[in-house]
Amino acid sequence: MPIVFIPAQLKSLTGGVSQVEMEADNVRQVIEQLDQQFPGIRDRLCDGDELARTLQVSVDSSMGARGLRTKVGDAREVHFLPVIGGG
Amino acid sequence: MSSGNGNYRVLGTRPRRHDGAEKVTGSAIYANDVQLPGLLTGFVLRSPHPHARIRSIDTSEAEATEGVFAVISGKDFPEVADKVADLGEGSVNLSYLSGNVMAKGKVLYKGHAVAAVAAVNIHVAEEAASKIKIDYEVLPSVTWVLDAMADDAPLLHENLFTDHMGEKDEKPSNTAVHMHFEKGNIEEGFAAADVIVEREFKTATVHQGYIEPHVSVADWTTSGRLKIWTATQGAFTARQQTAEVLQIPISDVVVTPCEIGGGFGGKIAVYLEPVTALLSKKSGRPVRISMTRAGVFEGTGPTPGSFMRVKIGATSDGKLVAGEAWLAYDAGAYPGGMIGPGCMCVFSCYDIEHAVVDGYDVCMNKPHTQAYRAPGATQVAFACEQVVDEIAEQLGICKLEIRQLNAAKEGMRRVDGPVYPRIGLVECLDAVAQSDHWKSPLEGENRGRGIAAGFWFGCGLKSSVSASVNHDGTVNLTEGSPDIGGTRTSIAMQLAEVLGIDTFDVIPQVVDTDSVGYTDVTGGSRVTFATGLAAYEAGLDLQRQMAGRAADLWECSADDISVVEGEFKGPDKSASFKELAQELFKDGEPLVARASVAPDCSTNGFAVHIADVEVDPETGKVTILRYTAIQDAGKAIHPSYVEGQMQGGAVQGIGWALNEEYFFNDNDTMDNASFLDYRMPTMLDVPMIDTIIVEVANPDHPYGVRGVGEPPIVPPPAAIANAISEATTTRFFELPMSPPKVWKGLSETS
Numbered sequence: 001m002p003i004v005f006i007p008a009q010l011k012s013l014t015g016g017v018s019q020v021e022m023e024a025d026n027v028r029q030v031i032e033q034l035d036q037q038f039p040g041i042r043d044r045l046c047d048g049d050e051l052a053r054t055l056q057v058s059v060d061s062s063m064g065a066r067g068l069r070t071k072v073g074d075a076r077e078v079h080f081l082p083v084i085g086g087g
Numbered sequence: 088m089s090s091g092n093g094n095y096r097v098l099g100t101r102p103r104r105h106d107g108a109e110k111v112t113g114s115a116i117y118a119n120d121v122q123l124p125g126l127l128t129g130f131v132l133r134s135p136h137p138h139a140r141i142r143s144i145d146t147s148e149a150e151a152t153e154g155v156f157a158v159i160s161g162k163d164f165p166e167v168a169d170k171v172a173d174l175g176e177g178s179v180n181l182s183y184l185s186g187n188v189m190a191k192g193k194v195l196y197k198g199h200a201v202a203a204v205a206a207v208n209i210h211v212a213e214e215a216a217s218k219i220k221i222d223y224e225v226l227p228s229v230t231w232v233l234d235a236m237a238d239d240a241p242l243l244h245e246n247l248f249t250d251h252m253g254e255k256d257e258k259p260s261n262t263a264v265h266m267h268f269e270k271g272n273i274e275e276g277f278a279a280a281d282v283i284v285e286r287e288f289k290t291a292t293v294h295q296g297y298i299e300p301h302v303s304v305a306d307w308t309t310s311g312r313l314k315i316w317t318a319t320q321g322a323f324t325a326r327q328q329t330a331e332v333l334q335i336p337i338s339d340v341v342v343t344p345c346e347i348g349g350g351f352g353g354k355i356a357v358y359l360e361p362v363t364a365l366l367s368k369k370s371g372r373p374v375r376i377s378m379t380r381a382g383v384f385e386g387t388g389p390t391p392g393s394f395m396r397v398k399i400g401a402t403s404d405g406k407l408v409a410g411e412a413w414l415a416y417d418a419g420a421y422p423g424g425m426i427g428p429g430c431m432c433v434f435s436c437y438d439i440e441h442a443v444v445d446g447y448d449v450c451m452n453k454p455h456t457q458a459y460r461a462p463g464a465t466q467v468a469f470a471c472e473q474v475v476d477e478i479a480e481q482l483g484i485c486k487l488e489i490r491q492l493n494a495a496k497e498g499m500r501r502v503d504g505p506v507y508p509r510i511g512l513v514e515c516l517d518a519v520a521q522s523d524h525w526k527s528p529l530e531g532e533n534r535g536r537g538i539a540a541g542f543w544f545g546c547g548l549k550s551s552v553s554a555s556v557n558h559d560g561t562v563n564l565t566e567g568s569p570d571i572g573g574t575r576t577s578i579a580m581q582l583a584e585v586l587g588i589d590t591f592d593v594i595p596q597v598v599d600t601d602s603v604g605y606t607d608v609t610g611g612s613r614v615t616f617a618t619g620l621a622a623y624e625a626g627l628d629l630q631r632q633m634a635g636r637a638a639d640l641w642e643c644s645a646d647d648i649s650v651v652e653g654e655f656k657g658p659d660k661s662a663s664f665k666e667l668a669q670e671l672f673k674d675g676e677p678l679v680a681r682a683s684v685a686p687d688c689s690t691n692g693f694a695v696h697i698a699d700v701e702v703d704p705e706t707g708k709v710t711i712l713r714y715t716a717i718q719d720a721g722k723a724i725h726p727s728y729v730e731g732q733m734q735g736g737a738v739q740g741i742g743w744a745l746n747e748e749y750f751f752n753d754n755d756t757m758d759n760a761s762f763l764d765y766r767m768p769t770m771l772d773v774p775m776i777d778t779i780i781v782e783v784a785n786p787d788h789p790y791g792v793r794g795v796g797e798p799p800i801v802p803p804p805a806a807i808a809n810a811i812s813e814a815t816t817t818r819f820f821e822l823p824m825s826p827p828k829v830w831k832g833l834s835e836t837s
Binding site for chain 1: 171172173178250251252253254264266267268269295350351352353355424425427428430431458459460461462503504505506507508543544545546547548549608610611612613685686687688689787796797
């Protein structure tokens with residue numbers, strides 16, 4: 001079951017909880033479950049019905065651009081990170 | 088996905104580049120070479136003030152000038168929504184993008200575009216531009232990051248509120264973003280430390296310094312299609328940005344990426360494309376604008392200057408146990424994107440159990456900053472690597488050994504959270520230890536040796552290629568990645584390897600946005616990795632097709648066909664790729680394959696550099712005596728190109744370290760907007776950059792490829808600072824370490 005790491009800046013919403021273990025198929029489900037547990041966290045991670053454009057999701061060591069559709073499945077870890085440009 | 092550094096026919100060889108002859112003979116087509124019937128020349132009028140309100144613009148006299156066909160200003164551009172768009176690599180607020188292309192209401196930096204003219208030639212265009220009357224209300228300005236963060240700083244954007252990961256402050260501010268990362272328990276970490284070093288650092292705003300200025304040609308045709316030829320790192324992102332700024336359908340725009348004379352991150356954002364497009368629409372003629380060098384310096388995006396405070400604690404045996412960083416980066420006129428990677432990279436080379444990083448992205452009256460190779464990473468390496476060096480000095484530990492002791496490796500968690508897969512920093516440091524450079528003593532007065540490590544993520548993103556087989560058995564490879572560093576060849580080599588043919592049996596071509604599937608920018612050290620992966624997949628598809636066709640031809644089951652090192656083998660017949668291609672051309676369908684990929688991974692590149700310097704205490708001049716760049720390339724597809732990237736990054740980093748900076752005068756305008764005064768290194772300033780390629784296969788690529796373009800710019804300023812410290816026993820905490828600053832620092836020490 002993957003562990004979702006709560007970004008340090010959102011720990012005020014989780015009462016200091018920094019990791020949550022949950023079953024989820026994709027990032028959309030991860031955020032829905034987080035928001036049920038910690039109301040308001042969805043608004044900090046999403047713009048409307050999409051992952052915030054300033055964020056990307058890291059699942060284990062992968063960082064992709066599939067947003068809320070990113071598969072989580074049997075991954076070990078999920079992180080929310082800033083988007084990175086490159087030169 | 089399999090990985091390995093096996094024995095290859097093509098990979099690891101050094102064929103000449105496909106585009107080499109055209110480039111050395113001058114026949115390669117750059118945007119400035121494009122000629123169209125009736126082509127006009129454009130000129131952009133730029134703000135003389137760093138911060139001012141535009142009360143009015145009167146273009147009537149300019150428009151009446153003979154030979155002038157169109158004049159535009161901010162009012163000619165459509166209003167763009169205040170929304171963030173995904174541009175593939177990074178995202179951008181479209182209203183900021185539009186406002187940077189042409190000022191509306193306010194100018195935010197000297198050089199900000201305020202109007203543009205299209206005329207029969209540049210002389211008429213410039214003369215007409217001089218007749219444009221602009222009434223400015225000059226406003227107070229700010230160009231230093233800490234000043235811009237102050238409560239009483241002049242505000243650039245009245246509607247900008249500091250964002251703390253989705254939560255915004257109530258009071259407007261120049262600080263666009265605050266980021267915060269933490270790992271472990273920082274108090275526990277520092278409590279366990281036997282030695283703690285804390286320093287403050289400053290780095291100057293620097294420019295990528297690509298040799299080709301920005302150029303755009305636009306032809307808004309009577310059919311309604313907008314055709315653009317430009318120097319860009321990404322034809323598809325140029326298409327999207329142009330369409331967004333002009334509020335037209337993306338399908339109405341076709342962008343042809345011409346040959347490009349360098350980019351390094353500076354040719355991703357659009358500047359001229361929407362301007363030439365509107366001038367073309369208004370004049371009914373195609374229009375070209377070529378920037379001057381001053382226009383490039385003052386009107387395009389340099390990379391951020393910074394203020395940084397870094398504190399690291401270690402136990403007496405040299406184990407780093409706690410790290411704290413406070414980083415403020417110069418975003419320029421609009422919110423930027425470099426602070427995130429700065430935060431994520433500051434401790435990325437070391438296994439530090441407890442860490443906290445705060446980062447601030449700060450607007451000020453400078454050009455909007457952009458990427459420069461590994462954006463945001465060079466600054467923090469300059470800070471972190473010097474603090475690590477000082478800890479080694481205080482503990483009496485070898486500076487290589489302290490890095491080996493603490494080096495990031497597979498399984499280590501970064502401060503931003505993710506855990507590294509297989510990476511090659513340890514191998515790079517081992518290569519340092521085994522290198523002739525490290526083993527050779529450095530003797531002489533005022534001489535010192537420094538080392539430093541650096542990291543860049545590397546990314547996958549989206550790439551597309553198509554491959555069609557010619558009846559002589561060669562393959563036309565069509566791709567969407569502009570070739571900046573030899574990637575036509577490095578991608579062709581991967582297709583050739585799959586197919587068992589020679590590099591020059593693949594004919595690669597970079598095409599326009601109508602002619603290939605969507606492809607993200609040439610940036611993020613991604614092209615040889617991701618577009619190469621697409622070529623690999625297309626090659627496998629061709630093999631599958633040909634194996635099936637061979638079964639028909641040889642009247643056997645497809646299961647009986649095997650492909651070994653490019654050779655198709657049936658029960659009693661075999662043929663090379665070329666032989667079979669020629670045979671299959673006689674009847675049946677043409678052989679065409681395509682592949683699109685979007686690999687969800689980082690390629691995790693590490694570099695370690697060794698610098699030997701001599702410092703002249705009389706003048707403060709630092710001479711690089713010897714320099715070696717060591718880097719994990721995963722698999723060096725074309726070692727010469729990898730070495731070229733390592734050398735190019737190192738030289739750019741040397742310039743950043745020793746001379747380059749935007750000089751802002753008391754009026755907050757740039758005083759050195761030319762290559763005469765903006766001092767980039769020349770051949771006379773650097774020795775031969777020796778290279779050592781380390782190959783630790785990337786598990787996410789079939790050939791083990793990692794990105795190589797960005798890591799080599801990360802270590803140089805830190806390595807040189809460490810070398811200067813060895814040479815002089817004086818540490819320098821500010822970039823550039825130019826002769827006046829070094830001389831002053833040495834004078835104060837003595």
